[in-house]
Amino acid sequence: MSAETQALPQRAGxxxxxxxxxxxxxxxxxxxxxxxxxxxxxxxxxVLVILGSTFMTAFMADTSIDNVxxxxxxxxxxxxxxxxxxxxxxxxxxFISASVVPAEMENKVIYTVLSKPIRRYQYLxxxxxxxxxxxxxxxxxxxxxxxxxxYAKERIFPSLLFWSTLLTYFQFLIVSSLxxxxxxxxxxxxxxxIAGLFIYISGNLTEYLKDVVNRTGQSENWFESVVGQxxxxxxxILPNLRSFDMRTQIxxxxxxxxxxxxxxxxxxxxxxxxxxxxxxxAWFLFMRKEL
Numbered sequence: 001m002s003a004e005t006q007a008l009p010q011r012a013g014x015x016x017x018x019x020x021x022x023x024x025x026x027x028x029x030x031x032x033x034x035x036x037x038x039x040x041x042x043x044x045x046x047v048l049v050i051l052g053s054t055f056m057t058a059f060m061a062d063t064s065i066d067n068v069x070x071x072x073x074x075x076x077x078x079x080x081x082x083x084x085x086x087x088x089x090x091x092x093x094x095f096i097s098a099s100v101v102p103a104e105m106e107n108k109v110i111y112t113v114l115s116k117p118i119r120r121y122q123y124l125x126x127x128x129x130x131x132x133x134x135x136x137x138x139x140x141x142x143x144x145x146x147x148x149x150x151y152a153k154e155r156i157f158p159s160l161l162f163w164s165t166l167l168t169y170f171q172f173l174i175v176s177s178l179x180x181x182x183x184x185x186x187x188x189x190x191x192x193x194i195a196g197l198f199i200y201i202s203g204n205l206t207e208y209l210k211d212v213v214n215r216t217g218q219s220e221n222w223f224e225s226v227v228g229q230x231x232x233x234x235x236x237i238l239p240n241l242r243s244f245d246m247r248t249q250i251x252x253x254x255x256x257x258x259x260x261x262x263x264x265x266x267x268x269x270x271x272x273x274x275x276x277x278x279x280x281x282a283w284f285l286f287m288r289k290e291l
Contacts, residue, residue, distance in 0.1 A: 001085055018132065021126065022122045022123075022125040022126035022129060023124075024126065025113070025118075025123060025126025025129075026126045026130035026133060028130070029100055029127055029131065029166055030130050030133045032100075033100070034133040039096060040282075042088050042092050043088070044137055046087075046142050047141075047142070048083050049080060049081075049084040050085075050142060050149060051149065053080035053149055054077060054152055056154065072203050073153060074150070075251055077145075077149055079251060080150060081145075081146040081150070081249050082250055082251075084142070085142045085143065085168065086148060086245075086247075089135075089138065089142060090172060090200050091198075092134070092165075093175055093265075094175065094176075094193055095136050095193065096131050097175070097177075097183065097192070097196060098182070098183050098192030098193040098195075098196055099156050099183070100183070101180075101183045102186055102188055102189045102192065103189065105187045106188070110123070121287070124283055126274070128180060128282070132176070135169070135172050135173075136169060139165060139168060139169055144160075146161060147161055150205055150255055154201065156254070156255045156256050158254060158256065159255065159256045160249060160256065160257055163262070163264060164246040164250055166264070167244040167245075167246060167264065168246075168255055168267070170267065170271030170272070170275075171271065173271055173272075173274075173275045174203070174271055174274040174275055174278070175196060175199055175200050175203070176275075176277050176278075177276075177278025177282070178195075178196070178239075178278040178279065178281075179192050179195060179196035179199065180279070180282050181246065181279070182195040183282075184197070184289065185281045185285050191228055192264075200241065202234065203238055203239050203241035204245075205242075206234075206238050206240045206241070207240070209231045209235040209238075212228060213228055213231050213232045214225065222237025239270075239274045243267060243270075244271070249261075249262065
C-alpha cells in the first residue's frame with residue numbers, strides 16, 4: 001500500500017463532513033486512475049489514431065477538383081476520429097467504472113477508508129465523481145485533438161463538435177453509472193466489464209429490438225411470441241444509446257452548423273435520468289454489501 005493510499009483515509013476522515021470527504025476521494029480516484037496502464041494505453045491509442053487520421057489522407061490519390069479532394073479528406077478524418085472517440089472512449093469508461101470499487105476491495109483499501117469517520121454514501125459518491133472526472137478529461141482531450149485535426153483540414157471552428165462531445169459524454173455517463181452499479185456487487189472487475197460491454201452493445205441495438213417487437217406482435221407462433229415479449233422488456237429497460245450518436249451530422253454537415261434532427265436537452269435529461277437510476281442502484285447494492 002502506497003504512502004498516498006495510506007494518507008487518503010486520514011484526509012477523507014478529516015474532511016468527512018459534507019462534500020469534502022467525497023471530493024477528497026474523487027481526487028484520489030482521479031490520481032490513481034490516470035496511473036493505470038490499461039487506461040493510459042487506451043488513451044495513447046486514441047491519440048495516435050486521431051492524429052494519424054490527418055496523415056492517412058496524404059496517401060489518397062489526387063483528384064482534378066480541389067474541392068472534391070478536400071471534402072473527401074475531411075470526411076475520412078471525421079469518420080476515423082468519431083470512431084476512435086466512440087471506441088476508445090467507451091473502453092475507458094467501462095474499464096474505469098468497472099474497476100475502481102472492486103480494486104479497492106481486492107487491495108483492502110476500502111476497509112481502511114470506511115474505518116475512518118466517513119460514511120458509505122460519501123465513499124461511493126466520491127468514487128463515482130472520480131470516475132466521471134476521468135471520463136470527462138479523457139473525452140475532452142480526444143475531442144480537442146479531433147477539433148485540431150478538423151481545423152487543419154477545413155480552417156473552420158467545429159462548433160458542431162461541441163454538441164457531439166456533450167451528447168457523447170451523456171452516453172458514456174449512462175454506461176458508466178450502470179457498470180458502476182454492477183461493480184458494487186463484485187470483488188472482481190471482470191463481471192462489471194462484461195456487463196458494461198453488454199450494456200453498451202445492447203444499448204446501441206435497441207432500435208432493432210423495436211423492429212423485433214413490431215414483427216412478432218401479431219405472430220401466432222409461440223416461440224416468436226416469447227422472443228417478442230423478451231425484446232419488448234429489453235426495449236423498455238435498456239437505454240437507447242443510438243439516439244446520442246451524431247456521426248451523421250458530423251460527417252455531412254458543416255463543422256459550424258447547428259445540430260439537426262437532435263433534441264439536445266431532451267437527451268441530456270434522458271441521460272441524467274438513467275445515470276441517476278444507475279447510481280441509486282449502486283447505492284442500494286453498496287449499502288447492503290457486507291464489508
